[in-house]
Amino acid sequence: MKKAQKSGDWRPFIDLIRQTNPSKPMLMGAILMSIATTIVGLFIPLFTKSLVDSFSLTSLNPGTIVVLVIAFIAQTISGGISIYLLNHVGxxxxxxxxxxxxxxxxVLPIPYYDHHRTGEMLSRMTNDTGVVKGLITNHLTGFFTGIISIIGSITVLLIIDWKMTLIMLIAVPTTLLVLIPLGRQTFKISRGLQNETAHFTAMITQVLSEIRLVKASNAESVEYKNGKQGISNLFQFGLKEGKVQAVISPIISLIMMALLVVIIGYGGMRVSSGSLSAGDLVAFILYLIQIILPMTQFTTFFTQLQKAKGATERIIKTLEQYEEDHTSGQKLQNIYQPITVERLTFGYENGKPVLMDLNFIAEPGKVTAIVGPSGGGKTTLFSLLERYYSPLEGTIRIGPDSINDFSLKSWRSQIGYVSQDSPLIAGTIRENICYGMEKEISDTELQHAAKMAYADHFIDEFLERYETEVGERGIKLSGGQRQRIGIARALLRNPKILMLDEATSSLDSQSEIYVQKALENLMTGRTTLVIAHRLSTVVDADQILFIEKGRITGKGTHRxxxxxxxxxxxxxxQQLRLHTTTDGIEIM
Structure with missing residues (x-):
């Protein structure tokens, strides 16, 4: 990665492009067509030279005109084909x-998402790749044809008049003295601009995805200020980029115009003295134009190259991140075994342990409830069971085997997870219930899952039933409806391990009745772990774990x-109506 940060190092950019396996025949065809177009263009000044030196009406024969017309048509067609092929490659x-x-x-692990904002990843996908595409489709052929045009023009000019050519070549080192330092500056500005673009995209993505929170909190003015600051930062980077362009373009134009004036003045003296023909001077000027135009294209190309290298740096950094391996490991065959948590300790990066020395066994087919104060580590325990994170110490086993011995795909396929706010995607009810299923789901299977989740009651009331659009994040459905869709999804997966995270805590009493019935259907015959704040939902659990400050301080039945x-x-x-009897505490 350090190499990618050097403004003069093209290798990371070239390696990244090579890894995409672009069509070599198409790329070569585009370049060859462009070269052919350029070569044809190199002969036109020679034709013009002959025409000027021996111009008369009798010298204009039809054959010459036909050849010239064919040359122009061929140049146009080859240029068009080249542009299309290069766009295809890009x-x-x-x-x-x-x-x-x-x-x-x-396939990036959950810890990566803990430290990176969604908008920044969107920027990698859209803005940075767009910069790379722009370089290839808009500027790559200009670079290659420019080189051919300059080399060809200089070669012909040396033959026509080497003295005038040497005078012209003095401008080359002057131009490079301007381009090289400004190119480095462009790279720095481009990298800052793209980073700021990523931050700005992340900010507006977050605000627009939570627009109801913004409005409910009367935070429009606050978010406007944040957005305006981001816009201002982008504006400042744009101005810096504009300043560099304001220096490069006029200086290049000044050098080229000064060169043109010198060539015309010096050439005119040579023509008047008879040492150079008028046709030679006209050809010289035309070739000079064919050198000047590529030089201006080079300026744009190198500016875009610096941007592309900055974009490449971020793309490569993302592609080099550690990823989850979903297939390595054995397939989980016998799921009806106890889940054993032994000496489990875990802490997030640069933080104190969240869970410390947990030990318990969740028996197969039974319900293990997890209760305790907020912030005790209950949801973190579920994340470890899902293998979103790896424990610092201790193990989680199913039967005699560590859960890490099984492939992620095999392990997670056995888990059904229903959270407090069951997440839905923008789409239909059918798509949400069937989400993640690899096989085709029949209407009978779909309707059975909905019925078992007590979701068929409200689905049948919709005009389009299972094809009803739920809106972004299921916003068109109530909390209880979303929960029942999530339960139907879990039922369809037929998991052997069920994890319920506050599945009824945010529901009204009527919705809770339906959801609780659906959960009872879902829990039948499955190893179930339940996080609950409402003790009324877990008093009948086979085992209750009380977790506070990352430790299990109590274990047993409710009684x-x-x-x-x-x-x-x-x-x-606090939560249940209790009274004391001679035998102990009872629920009324």
Missing amino acids: QTVVANLRDRLWKKFL ELLHSHPMYREFAT
């Missing part, structure tokens, strides 16, 4: 880059914890 390169990035994003665990008893007293 679009292919960008499509392959975006495909690699998209595939990479989907056992009422007698043995003061804080659990306090929770129960």
Whole structure:
């Protein structure tokens, strides 16, 4: 990566393009067509020279005119083909880059998403790849044809008059003295501009995705100021880029115009003295134009190259990130075994441990409830069971085997997860229930899952039933409806391990009744782990774990914890109607 940061190092950019496997025949065809166009253009000044030196009406024969017309038509056609082929190559390169990035994003581990904003990743997919495409489709042929045009023109000019050619070549080192330092500056500005673009994209993506929160909080003015600051930062980078262009373009134009004036003045003296023909001078000027135009194209090309190298640096950095391996490991065959958590300790990066020395066994087919104060690490435990993170110490086993011995695909396919706010995608109810299923789901299977989740009641009320659009993140459905869609999705997957994270905590009493019935259907015959704040939903659990400050401080049934665990008893007293009998504490 350090090499990619050097403004003069093209290798990371070239390697990245090579990895996309662009069509070599198309690329070579585009370049050859452009070269052919340029070569044809090199003969036109020679024809003009002959025409000027021996101009008369009798010298204009039809054959010469036909040849000239054919040359122009051939030049136009080859130029058009070259542009199309190069656009095809550029679009292919960008499509392959975006495909690699998209595939990479989907296999990056959860810790990566903890430290990177969604908008920045969107910027990698759109802005940075767009910069690479622009370089290839708009500027690459100009670079190659410019080199051919300059070399060919200088060669012919040396033959026509080497003295005038040497005078012209003095401008080359002067031009390079301007381009090289400004190119380095362009690279720095471009990298800053693209980073700021990524931050700005991340900010507006976050705001627009949570626009209801913004409006409910009357935060429009605050977010406007944040957005305006981002726009101002982009504006400042744009101005810096404009300043560099304001220096490069006029200086190049000044050098070229000064050169043209010198050539015309010196050439005119040579013509008047008889040492140079008028046709030679006209040809010299035409060739000079064929040198000047590529020089201006080179300026744009190198500016775009600096931008592309900055974009490449970020794309490569993303592609080099560690990714999850979903296929390595054995397939989980016997899921009906106890899940054993032994000496489990975990902490997020640069933080104190969230979970410390957890030990418990979740028996197959039974319900293990996890309760305790907020922030105790309950949801983090679920994340470790899902293998979103790896523990710092200890193991999680199913039967005698560590869960890490099984492939991620095999392990996660056995888990059904229903969270407090069941996530939905923008699409139909059918698409949301069937989400993630690899096989085709029949209407019978779909309707059975919906019925078991008590979702068929409200689905049948919709005009389009299972084809009803739910809106972004399911906004058109109520909380209870979203939960039942999530439960139907889990039922369709038929998982053997079920994890419920506050699945009924945010529902009204009527919705909770339906969801609770759906959960009872879902939990039947499955190893179930439940995170609950409402003790009424877990009093019948086979085992309750009380977690506070990352440690299990109580373990047993509801009745056992009422007698043995003061804080659990306090929770129960606050949430449940209790009275004391001669035998102990009872629920009324």
